[in-house]
Amino acid sequence: MDTFTIAALISTDTSYLRGILGGIGEFSRSAPKWRIVTRPWLVVDPLAPPPEPCDGAIVYFPAVLERLDPPPAAAVSVSERFGGPGIPLVCPDSEAIGRLGAEHLLSNGFRRFAFVGYPETPFVAARRRGFMAGVREAGMEVHVHSAPSVFPPDTNEKQLTQFINEANPARYWDAMSTEARNEISKWLKELPKPIGLMCATDTFALFVLDCCHRTNISVPGEIAVVGVNNDALACDYANPPLSSVDPNPRTVGYRAAELLDALLCGAEPPAEPVLIPPTGVLVRRSSDCFASASSPIETAMRYIRKHACEPVSVSEIADRCRVPRRTLEKACRRLIGRSPWAEIRRLRLEKARDLLVGTDKTIRRIAEETGFSEGRVLTSVFHKHIGITPTEFRRQHGAKVRLLHVTGRETDVRNSPGRRPV
Numbered sequence: 407m408d409t410f411t412i413a414a415l416i417s418t419d420t421s422y423l424r425g426i427l428g429g430i431g432e433f434s435r436s437a438p439k440w441r442i443v444t445r446p447w448l449v450v451d452p453l454a455p456p457p458e459p460c461d462g463a464i465v466y467f468p469a470v471l472e473r474l475d476p477p478p479a480a481a482v483s484v485s486e487r488f489g490g491p492g493i494p495l496v497c498p499d500s501e502a503i504g505r506l507g508a509e510h511l512l513s514n515g516f517r518r519f520a521f522v523g524y525p526e527t528p529f530v531a532a533r534r535r536g537f538m539a540g541v542r543e544a545g546m547e548v549h550v551h552s553a554p555s556v557f558p559p560d561t562n563e564k565q566l567t568q569f570i571n572e573a574n575p576a577r578y579w580d581a582m583s584t585e586a587r588n589e590i591s592k593w594l595k596e597l598p599k600p601i602g603l604m605c606a607t608d609t610f611a612l613f614v615l616d617c618c619h620r621t622n623i624s625v626p627g628e629i630a631v632v633g634v635n636n637d638a639l640a641c642d643y644a645n646p647p648l649s650s651v652d653p654n655p656r657t658v659g660y661r662a663a664e665l666l667d668a669l670l671c672g673a674e675p676p677a678e679p680v681l682i683p684p685t686g687v688l689v690r691r692s693s694d695c696f697a698s699a700s701s702p703i704e705t706a707m708r709y710i711r712k713h714a715c716e717p718v719s720v721s722e723i724a725d726r727c728r729v730p731r732r733t734l735e736k737a738c739r740r741l742i743g744r745s746p747w748a749e750i751r752r753l754r755l756e757k758a759r760d761l762l763v764g765t766d767k768t769i770r771r772i773a774e775e776t777g778f779s780e781g782r783v784l785t786s787v788f789h790k791h792i793g794i795t796p797t798e799f800r801r802q803h804g805a806k807v808r809l810l811h812v813t814g815r816e817t818d819v820r821n822s823p824g825r826r827p828v
Contacts, residue, residue, distance in 0.1 A: 410670050412442045412663075413456035413463040415470050416484065421637045422655045423466070426484050429659025430464060437667055462666045464659075468493050480669035482662045486529040494669070496662040498653035499681035500529045504536025504604070506651050507632050510687040511602030512544055514630065515696045515741030518598050522590065522614060523606025525552035530606040533634065537604050549601075551593045553586045553610075591617040599628040602693070608633035608640040611648050615692070619645075630693040646691035654685045696741055702729040703737040710746060714753035715777040720746045750777070755791060758784060762800040769796050 412434070418424050427446050434440045444456050455473050456463070463481045465471060471481055471493070486497045504521075511519060519541045523530040538548045594617055597603075605611035611633030618625050625631055625646055633641070636652040661680060669675060687693075696704045706727040713723075723746065724731040738746045754776045761772045773784035788796050 408439060409441050410437075410439050410461045410667070411458065412440050412666070413444045413460040413478070414442060414446060415444065415454075415456065415463055415465045415467070416446060417466070418446050420635070421639065422635045422653065425655030426659035426662070429656040429661075430663045431659075432656070433660050433663035433667070437663070440663075440667070462670050464662050464666055465493075480666055482666045482669070484658055484662050487527065492675075494665060494675045495679040496658055496665060497529075497679060497681065498655075498658060499683050500532035501536035501539070502681070503634055503651050503653055503684045504533040504538070505540040506536075506684055506687055507533075507604040507634070508537045508540025508544075510632060510649070510651075510689070510693065511604070511630060512540070513742055514602065514693065516600065516602035516630065517546060518549075518601040519546060520549040520551070520597055520601055520603045521606075522551045522553065522593075522603065523610060524554075527606075533604075533606055549593075549597055551590065553590060554583070587613065587617060590614065591621045594618060594623055594629065595621050597629070599623075600630070601628070602630045603632070605631065605633045608635045608637045608648060608650055611650070611692075612640060612644055615644055615646075615648070626691065626693055626695040630695055632687065632693050636688050641688070641690060644692065649687060649690045649693035651687050652685045654682050657685075658682045702727055703734065703741075705729075706734050706746075707738070707741070710749055711753065714750045715757055715775065717777060718750070720750075751787065751791070754778065755788060758788065758796065759792075759799065762796055772796070 414427060414430050416423050416427055418427065430442075434442055443458055443460060453467060453470050453473070455470070459476055460474070460478050461480070463471065463474070463478045465481060465483055466485045468481070468483045468485070471477060481493055483493050483495045484497060485495070486500065508519070519537075521534050521537050523534060525531075534550065538550075541548050590613065594614070603614065605614055611631055614631055615625060617623075618629060618631075623629055631648065633648050633650040634653060636650040641648040641650050661682060665676070665680065696707050706723055706729055709723055709727055720734070721731055724734045727734075734746055738744070738749060742749060744752070758772055758776045758778075761767055761775065765772075767775070768781075769784060770781040773779070773781045776784065778784040778787065785795050785797075788794075788799070792799060794802075
């Protein structure tokens with residue numbers, strides 16, 4: 407049996423990149439032909455060539471491929487920032503990331519929204535488009551602020567890689583000048599409040615939180631903040647801890663490795679980038695609030711979020727949270743545009759969808775775990791509100807993900823990485 411020598415030329419300086427490497431490693435354990443020759447935990451420079459010639463490479467900077475002699479037979483990029491002529495790209499779906507941020511803040515009752523990020527980066531622009539589309543579909547507008555990047559707008563990949571080689575990137579990467587911080591602080595002070603704000607990245611969100619502290623803006627009281635990447639260090643280091651969209655890096659790595667394996671076996675490269683959907687919003691204190699909600703109402707809304715899949719009724723929730731049911735009904739409709747029972751049903755169906763896609767559990771078992779009395783009740787409600795039965799949904803989205811346009815085959819991913827958190 408032939409062996410493929412594989413290089414993963416990706417650094418480990420963020421949890422996002424480490425997640426991609428974890429997905430690559432997971433695929434390699436099911437690929438007996440693979441022999442990965444790089445050791446990312448020992449290599450901090452993603453521009454350095456591998457220790458020996460390789461058949462295939464997964465790269466963050468496609469320009470590194472020019473340094474490989476002989477060149478690999480196939481390569482896949484996982485960079486959101488850079489593509490490359492003739493190099494297939496697997497990366498997060500940034501527009502879907504933006505939509506998830508909008509969906510989260512809308513479900514928290516916000517009616518004012520803002521987005522902040524760098525103007526010239528394509529994936530930031532895609533996140534902004536997705537966020538704005540989600541908000542505008544709900545009939546509202548978005549305040550947008552674009553902060554200047556330390557890199558000129560026309561900086562290409564070769565210039566950036568040269569910069570990284572010659573300088574300390576920790577001083578400059580995603581850095582922000584005092585002038586830019588002052589501009590953001592002024593913009594934040596002028597925003598109408600309360601408001602839900604999405605930042606292009608977790609790093610950018612840390613800048614925003616710092617500006618809020620400096621200008622005495624309470625988070626999440628006046629501004630609820632959501633970042634992107636779910637970087638554990640950044641999110642836990644933040645004050646308050648930062649809510650963040652998880653872009654599903656492990657699945658990015660897994661799919662990139664899967665695509666590389668297919669290319670090495672003779673498959674045609676995909677005509678378009680392979681976009682990986684995000685897994686969800688990891689809610690932490692920075693956005694764990696409900697706009698314009700009194701304490702009893704917010705307590706009730708939190709209770710609904712936590713216990714929706716248990717056998718609870720709206721009356722029981724109102725009694726437990728010491729708020730009249732009629733008051734809860736009115737407040738819920740005002741905050742999120744639907745009744746408490748509709749919110750409970752939405753949360754139950756959301757978890758049912760996750761279990762259908764991410765597990766092999768029976769319909770009966772899923773019904774039990776999502777608050778439906780039995781399988782036929784779940785099937786009836788699911789069909790009414792989703793449009794198809796749970797079995798049909800699983801057939802379309804869960805049991806098989808069709809990658810014919812990428813690999814020429816179907817791949818079983820029921821136990822693959824990247825399941826959406828519930």
